[in-house]
Amino acid sequence: MAARWFHRSCSICEASCGLRVLADREERRVLRIEGNPDDPISQGHICPKATAMQGVFEDPDRLKKPIRKTASGDWEEVSWDEAFDYAATRIEALQEQYGNDTLGVYIGNPSGFDVGCLLYNRFILESLRTPRMFSAATMDHFPKLFTSRVLFGKGSILPIPDLDRCDYFLCLGGNPIVSQGSIMSAPGVRKKLEAISERGGRFVVVDPRRSESAKVADEHLFIRPGSDAYFLFALTNVIFEDGLVRLGRFEAFTDGIDKLRELATEFTPESTAAATGIGAETTRRIAVELAAHANACVYGRIGTCTVEFGTLASWLVDVVNILLGRYDEPGGMMFPRPATGQHEPGNPMPPIAIGPYKTAARGLPTIDGHLPSSAFAEELDVAAAGERRMRALVITCGNPVLSMPAGDRISRGLEGLEFMVAIDIYLNETTRHADLILPTAPQLEHENFDFLCQSTAIRNHVRYSEQVFEPEPGEKRSWEVYLELAARLNGADPQTFDEMSLIQNATRFAGKLGLDVDHVIAQLDPTPGPMRLVELQLRCGPYGDQFGMNPDGLNLEKLKAARGAIDLGPLESRFPDILRTEGRRIALTDPMITCDIPRLLASRPSYENPDGLRLIGRRQARGMNSWLHNLPNLAKGRMRCTLLVHPKDADRHGLASGDRARVRSRVGQLEVDVEVSDEMMPGVVSLPHGFGHGSPGTRLGVAVEKQPGVNANVLTDDLPLDVPSGTSIANGIPVEIEAA
Ligand SMILES: Nc1nc2c(c(=O)[nH]1)N[C@H]1C(S)=C(S)[C@@H](COP(=O)(O)OP(=O)(O)OC[C@H]3O[C@@H](n4cnc5c(=O)[nH]c(N)nc54)[C@H](O)[C@@H]3O)O[C@H]1N2
Ligand SMILES: Nc1nc2c(c(=O)[nH]1)N[C@H]1C(S)=C(S)[C@@H](COP(=O)(O)OP(=O)(O)OC[C@H]3O[C@@H](n4cnc5c(=O)[nH]c(N)nc54)[C@H](O)[C@@H]3O)O[C@H]1N2
Ligand code: SF4
Ligand SMILES: [Mo]
Numbered sequence: 001m002a003a004r005w006f007h008r009s010c011s012i013c014e015a016s017c018g019l020r021v022l023a024d025r026e027e028r029r030v031l032r033i034e035g036n037p038d039d040p041i042s043q044g045h046i047c048p049k050a051t052a053m054q055g056v057f058e059d060p061d062r063l064k065k066p067i068r069k070t071a072s073g074d075w076e077e078v079s080w081d082e083a084f085d086y087a088a089t090r091i092e093a094l095q096e097q098y099g100n101d102t103l104g105v106y107i108g109n110p111s112g113f114d115v116g117c118l119l120y121n122r123f124i125l126e127s128l129r130t131p132r133m134f135s136a137a138t139m140d141h142f143p144k145l146f147t148s149r150v151l152f153g154k155g156s157i158l159p160i161p162d163l164d165r166c167d168y169f170l171c172l173g174g175n176p177i178v179s180q181g182s183i184m185s186a187p188g189v190r191k192k193l194e195a196i197s198e199r200g201g202r203f204v205v206v207d208p209r210r211s212e213s214a215k216v217a218d219e220h221l222f223i224r225p226g227s228d229a230y231f232l233f234a235l236t237n238v239i240f241e242d243g244l245v246r247l248g249r250f251e252a253f254t255d256g257i258d259k260l261r262e263l264a265t266e267f268t269p270e271s272t273a274a275a276t277g278i279g280a281e282t283t284r285r286i287a288v289e290l291a292a293h294a295n296a297c298v299y300g301r302i303g304t305c306t307v308e309f310g311t312l313a314s315w316l317v318d319v320v321n322i323l324l325g326r327y328d329e330p331g332g333m334m335f336p337r338p339a340t341g342q343h344e345p346g347n348p349m350p351p352i353a354i355g356p357y358k359t360a361a362r363g364l365p366t367i368d369g370h371l372p373s374s375a376f377a378e379e380l381d382v383a384a385a386g387e388r389r390m391r392a393l394v395i396t397c398g399n400p401v402l403s404m405p406a407g408d409r410i411s412r413g414l415e416g417l418e419f420m421v422a423i424d425i426y427l428n429e430t431t432r433h434a435d436l437i438l439p440t441a442p443q444l445e446h447e448n449f450d451f452l453c454q455s456t457a458i459r460n461h462v463r464y465s466e467q468v469f470e471p472e473p474g475e476k477r478s479w480e481v482y483l484e485l486a487a488r489l490n491g492a493d494p495q496t497f498d499e500m501s502l503i504q505n506a507t508r509f510a511g512k513l514g515l516d517v518d519h520v521i522a523q524l525d526p527t528p529g530p531m532r533l534v535e536l537q538l539r540c541g542p543y544g545d546q547f548g549m550n551p552d553g554l555n556l557e558k559l560k561a562a563r564g565a566i567d568l569g570p571l572e573s574r575f576p577d578i579l580r581t582e583g584r585r586i587a588l589t590d591p592m593i594t595c596d597i598p599r600l601l602a603s604r605p606s607y608e609n610p611d612g613l614r615l616i617g618r619r620q621a622r623g624m625n626s627w628l629h630n631l632p633n634l635a636k637g638r639m640r641c642t643l644l645v646h647p648k649d650a651d652r653h654g655l656a657s658g659d660r661a662r663v664r665s666r667v668g669q670l671e672v673d674v675e676v677s678d679e680m681m682p683g684v685v686s687l688p689h690g691f692g693h694g695s696p697g698t699r700l701g702v703a704v705e706k707q708p709g710v711n712a713n714v715l716t717d718d719l720p721l722d723v724p725s726g727t728s729i730a731n732g733i734p735v736e737i738e739a740a
Contacts (some may be wrong), residue, residue: 003031006255008465009042009450010050011113011200011443012589012624015187016450016463017042018564019050020631023444023468030054031445033139039564041461045188047180048634055631056442057469061699062425063439065474073697075427075437079477080484087436088488090419091128094183094392099515100129102392104379107135108398109625115449116479117397119530123486123497126396127670131357131366138402139728140302141183143310147318148370150590151582153349156455159321159333161297162193162571163458166331166420167201168289168296171699172228172317173303173731177212178619181302187455190216192458195709201293202725204286206231206278207303208616209644210679210685219308221286222681225614226732227276227607228300229309229600230317231283233267233277239323242266246291248325253576256589260319263589263597275607277681290323295331303616305454306730309600310722321413322588329573339462339554340534341509342539352592355408357590364726372726374718375405380413396423400431400628402692403418405728406667407713411695423481426627427699429692429711438485440478441471449534460568462538464559477587479530480503505533509540520547533557544567583619597723608684613649615665615715615733620687624688629703641691641709643672646680653737660740663687665733668714671740685737687712689730 003024009016018039022032033054053574056062066083067075078086094102094379100455105128111117125133137145145155147674161169163186174182181189194307199216205214206221206228214220217569223231239245247254269280276283290296298320304313318327326332355365359375361384371379378384380393393414401411414420422431423438432435448465469479480494487494487601502521522542524532528625535556539545545553548639559566576584622634629635645653657676662669663685672687678688691709693700713730720729 001154005154006466006468007036008448008468010046010053011448011465012025012049012052012628013180014182014185014453014456015042015189016185016453016465017046017050019046019185021053021468022446025469028045028469030057038113040567041420041457041463041565042187043460044472049624049628052624052628052631053232054423055628055633057444059630061427061701062442063437064426064472064674065439067437068433082552083436084484084488087421087438087485088259089193090435091392091489092270095129095420095734099369101132102390103128103130103392103394104134105130106398106400107395108378108400108403109136110627111397112452113480114443114446114670115451115530115534116446116477117482118451119533120479122481123483123501124394124396127486127489130370132371132379132390133366133372134373134376136373136403138370138726139234139306139730141304142370142727143307143314143722144183146311146595149610151318151351151586151588154343155368157335157372157439157578157580158455159301159318159327160184160336160456160458160571162295163189163196163335164297164570166297167199167294169193169196169201170206170290170296170298171204171213171299172298173305174299174301175207175211175213176217178621181303183456184299188235193304202289208681208684209565209618221282223279224275224607224681225303225329225684226307226309227614227731228304228307229312229316230267230272230547230604230607231276231278232313232320233264234269234283234289234311235320236260236323237264237267237315238269239291239320239412242288244291245323246325247323248329249575250586251583251587252390253320253579254586256541256587259589266601268494275604290320291528292414296324296326297321297331298326299333301585303731306602306728308720308722309596309727310727311593312600314595315344317587328573330570335354335457335574336457336571337460337542337568339460339541339543339568340454342455342535343574343578344542345577346708348582360385368728370726371726373400373404373722374721374726374728376400376404377409377413380416381409382416382534383409391417392419392456393417394421395424395434399428399430399626402690402711402713405713405716405718407692407711407716408668409718423478426630427697428626429698430694432695432697438481439475440481444468445471445475446477447531448548449531455494457672459570460558461565462554462568463565464556464562466560477529479653485537495528499721502532506538507535510538513540513546515547517665523547527557533605542716544709586673593724599723612683613735614684615663615735615736616686616731617712618644618686620688623688623690628692629691629707632702632706635706639673640707641672641688643673643737644675644677644680644686645677646684647676648680648682649685650674650676654739655737662739662740663715665715665717665738666719667717670710671715672710673740683736689713
């Protein structure tokens with residue numbers, strides 16, 4: 001058969017661009033990958049990382065069969081049957097001996113881009129029977145989930161900038177030009193940002209580095225890392241003092257405004273200027289500009305989350321938008337309507353569960369089921385966690401050695417485990433410590449559905465991804481691995497397990513519409529796997545055909561026939577109907593958040609000290625966290641893992657571009673090449689994360705040769721936390737530098 005075009009999305013980042021892939025199935029060759037010009041959402045946009053879809057598929061280093069570590073430390077291929085048996089037997093034995101929580105689980109970022117992982121991870125989580133659950137979220141957007149959970153009742157009800165209609169975009173701690181947008185799925189984001197100014201609006205970036213986004217903005221303000229909460233509080237203060245509050249519809253269901261006014265009195269533009277580095281006049285002007293623009297939105301990302309006051313900063317983003325009447329209104333921050341029905345009106349959710357499980361070393365509680373990633377290293381460490389330490393671990397789609405705080409301590413800790421399984425496609429810095437690696441088929445070898453970005457997209461849409469190639473003989477898709485491992489742990493048969501879940505889901509979804517469950521199941525494609533669950537949710541969802549009750553509605557057949565996204569229109573107002581709080585009210589000053597204000601006040605002097613250096617991160621256009629450096633196409637070019645230092649700081653420390661610097665934090669040190677750059681705010685240095693690829697025993701030939709770099713997270717202190725949410729602090733780490 002000749003080659004043909006396949007339509008699917010790029011599942012590397014949140015933009016989820018629509019692609020078309022020219023491939024010869026029989027030859028198992030990709031001939032071309034390009035942006036799908038007919039996709040109504042991404043309109044042909046792609047970035048260099050789209051080639052990773054092919055690169056990963058072809059990478060000779062990618063794992064295809066389960067491998068087990070031998071007594072001599074080598075790897076041997078084993079059958080899936082042996083692999084699942086080995087995993088289940090060891091996990092059960094260790095849990096029997098030490099208790100269920102001796103097993104830890106870590107879920108990494110790529111699992112969010114695979115509908116198989118998303119819809120089947122509950123099988124694994126339930127079967128592993130342990131509360132010791134870690135994920136990349138607490139090194140990422142957890143403060144934002146936390147504030148949405150408190151204010152709106154559900155973590156996934158996230159405010160998304162209505163980028164196409166806003167006339168003022170205040171972006172704090174995000175660099176969408178490089179990240180391609182996060183908690184803001186907006187393929188082709190550069191054009192959308194440029195369009196704001198072109199239509200007479202204003203784009204303002206607040207960032208300790210003159211980032212790629214700052215360079216296309218109308219205005220850039222340097223801010224001292226970690227200090228956004230002071231700046232946002234000062235904006236709040238001006239909004240009250242100048243009488244700019246305009247609650248609009250929210251007045252009817254928002255509580256705590258008077259209390260908020262009182263809380264903001266401590267944070268004037270003058271009293272916060274020394275901490276933020278932003279002059280009082282500028283803060284006042286920004287507040288007035290925000291209020292003067294009819295369609296302003298305030299947006300915060302990584303730089304407002306993984307910082308000392310991540311929860312307060314994320315909350316204050318909510319506060320400012322709400323006070324100015326910019327939530328849930330066209331042109332402001334809006335709330336998507338997923339076609340699979342996650343954000344339809346429903347009963348109130350119980351408050352955030354703090355605990356009951358607590359870590360062994362520090363007694364840190366689970367927060368809505370998540371343990372802080374900063375506790376990961378110490379929970380592996382016998383000196384810190386003692387007898388209750390983790391002795392076994394399941395990691396899926398994650399590389400905590402490079403992505404979590406105190407990476408070198410994690411590496412040592414993993415070495416001490418009695419048993420570790422990694423569900424991963426590479427033998428890398430983390431998985432080399434495993435006893436067993438279970439690979440999953442790469443994206444081109446399975447269908448997909450852009451599930452998560454339905455909650456983050458700037459326009460409502462759905463997109464189906466066609467499978468390009470069959471998995472190779474012996475390869476399994478992620479959902480099959482999850483399901484079969486779970487079944488083995490339960491002594492059950494995977495098919496029965498899967499059918500049970502289908503019936504449960506069908507009962508829930510069909511029940512809401514008053515449909516007969518058997519009738520619904522009979523109409524679904526019987527092929528097992530995540531797509532029949534997607535079909536069920538889609539058809540029962542807000543745009544669905546409701547199994548015949550709404551014949552013009554969506555179903556999987558129509559979605560497949562679209563060969564790209566189906567545009568479901570601009571975001572629309574959804575509040576208060578979708579609130580999942582008690583009485584559908586927003587408690588703006590919930591103590592779960594405001595309890596951290598005294599800490600913010602107490603810390604102010606530490607931000608006012610201009611002498612110390614603080615370290616921040618830096619994402620890169622040709623990488624995705626730690627895992628695309630092994631693709632020749634993306635790894636080529638000069639070494640990217642460099643330390644950016646402002647000329648004044650470089651002078652002070654006797655450093656010039658090309659020199660080696662030693663960087664030291666409370667927990668670690670490393671040596672790295674320096675690049676002197678006035679992009680940096682004085683007093684701030686920047687190092688990208690996700691590098692550090694030279695460890696023995698990995699199988700990442702290209703990464704080690706072309707972009708080895710150093711592991712920035714060796715410097716990330718695992719002790720301090722954003723207290724309410726337990727999120728790690730990856731930005732604003734106090735460091736010292738010297739010539740190496
Ligand atoms: N210092 C610092 N640290 C950070 C950050 C920062 O800004 N600064 N950012 C944080 C953020 S936002 C995130 S999301 C985390 C990411 O942290 P992680 O999710 O732990 O790390 P990744 O680098 O994304 O690693 C992804 C892993 O998944 C594997 N993988 C890729 N595709 C597949 C697949 O299809 N199937 C399977 N089974 N495995 C796959 C890769 O081989 C790799 O091992 O890092 C965090 N760490
Ligand atoms: N090419 C590429 N794209 C990616 C990724 C990648 O690794 N590479 N990773 C993906 C992932 S997992 C995520 S979560 C998203 C993240 O998406 P973004 O948050 O948009 O990406 P970052 O580049 O981390 O942007 C953070 C910005 O915050 C700034 N900053 C640091 N500290 C502070 C601070 O205290 N205050 C303020 N105001 N700013 C600060 C940094 O200088 C940086 O410019 O990107 C995703 N997209
Ligand atoms: S922007 Fe993201 S989704 Fe789009 S092609 Fe690049 S990596 Fe893929
Ligand atoms: Mo992330």
